[in-house]
Amino acid sequence: MNFQLHWRLICVLFISIGCMYPSLAGAREKLRVIAWDGYADPEIVEAFEKRYQVDVDVILVNSDDDLWEKINRNNAADYDVFAVNTAELQRYIDRGLSVPFNLENLPNRAHQLERFKNLSAIPGVMHQGKVYAIPYTYSDMGLIYDRKKVKEIPRSISTLWDPAYRGRVLAYNGSSHNFTIAAMQTGAPDPFSLDKNGFALATRKLIALRRNVLTFYSSPQEVVKLFTENDIVLVYANYGSQQLKALRDEGADVGYAIPQEGALAWLDCWAMTRGSRNRKLAEAWVNYTLEKSVSERLSRVHGLANTITRFPGHGEDKIIWLEPVEDSSKRKQLWDRILSGDSFLE
Numbered sequence: 093m094n095f096q097l098h099w100r101l102i103c104v105l106f107i108s109i110g111c112m113y114p115s116l117a118g119a120r121e122k123l124r125v126i127a128w129d130g131y132a133d134p135e136i137v138e139a140f141e142k143r144y145q146v147d148v149d150v151i152l153v154n155s156d157d158d159l160w161e162k163i164n165r166n167n168a169a170d171y172d173v174f175a176v177n178t179a180e181l182q183r184y185i186d187r188g189l190s191v192p193f194n195l196e197n198l199p200n201r202a203h204q205l206e207r208f209k210n211l212s213a214i215p216g217v218m219h220q221g222k223v224y225a226i227p228y229t230y231s232d233m234g235l236i237y238d239r240k241k242v243k244e245i246p247r248s249i250s251t252l253w254d255p256a257y258r259g260r261v262l263a264y265n266g267s268s269h270n271f272t273i274a275a276m277q278t279g280a281p282d283p284f285s286l287d288k289n290g291f292a293l294a295t296r297k298l299i300a301l302r303r304n305v306l307t308f309y310s311s312p313q314e315v316v317k318l319f320t321e322n323d324i325v326l327v328y329a330n331y332g333s334q335q336l337k338a339l340r341d342e343g344a345d346v347g348y349a350i351p352q353e354g355a356l357a358w359l360d361c362w363a364m365t366r367g368s369r370n371r372k373l374a375e376a377w378v379n380y381t382l383e384k385s386v387s388e389r390l391s392r393v394h395g396l397a398n399t400i401t402r403f404p405g406h407g408e409d410k411i412i413w414l415e416p417v418e419d420s421s422k423r424k425q426l427w428d429r430i431l432s433g434d435s436f437l438e
Contacts, residue, residue, distance in 0.1 A: 178216030225361035231332030267427030337395025
């Protein structure tokens with residue numbers, strides 16, 4: 093055997109070994125996380141990578157519609173673990189995009205507050221006796237107002253439509269939540285389950301909201317920028333206490349009010365996709381975020397409640413937990429048309 097042939101065989105052998113054992117070839121396993129701002133900060137990710145000797149890719153989303161589009165786009169093959177609220181989770185389960193957890197791989201659940209340990213008592217996290225979601229953070233969605241510009245504390249969600257504040261209001265760019273709060277204003281018996289007439293009334297209400305707001309925002313950071321650069325009086329706080337902290341950190345003199353009708357509230361959980369390439373690693377990530385230092389950082393840095401330590405709430409007696417809606421696709425289609433100013437709807 094000549095030297096050149098011998099060398100080629102050696103190269104082929106090393107390539108084959110590298111394919112069979114990627115770790116020997118220098119490749120590291122990768123965890124793909126899709127989450128909301130603040131749930132997977134660089135410091136948190138770096139510590140996890142170092143501990144487990146893996147790489148973590150984090151993609152941030154800014155709406156339930158955005159999350160659904162990304163997970164559903166390739167049959168959940170592009171991500172391993174994602175953060176989703178309990179109401180939205182149902183369509184992922186129904187579509188077969190989410191898979192249950194092995195609770196034995198989540199020992200840090202023992203540190204959670206009692207209200208989050210009893211998963212069977214939390215609507216939406218279980219299906220056919222299996223656990224599909226692990227509670228991580230939650231918040232009500234109240235009203236943030238400028239103390240210097242508002243004479244009276246806003247008592248009702250209807251203040252968003254007050255013509256006295258036209259062009260000085262910020263609302264959230266989200267189809268599902270907006271149809272729900274609009275339906276609450278029209279007196280719908282169940283704002284999460286609209287019939288044909290309910291959709292018509294809520295649509296007209298949202299068209300009126302579009303005319304009254306300065307714009308619809310997507311992230312807490314966007315609110316800070318819009319608030320500091322414009323004459324804003326009122327903000328519908330989709331991100332709740334996280335937005336309140338962000339604005340106050342920038343020096344804004346703002347207050348927070350729970351509407352008399354009650355405030356919608358979300359409970360965000362970690363869930364696994366059917367496309368997860370290593371479910372134990374995905375579960376290790378969820379278990380890691382339930383460590384006291386990680387969860388408390390969520391509150392300290394971002395002003396969000398965590399499930400490990402008690403967090404000062406706002407009017408918990410008036411919380412209206414989100415529920416699955418009658419038709420997410422219809423709400424999204426109508427909302428896109430409302431945003432575009434579709435005259436046909438008017």
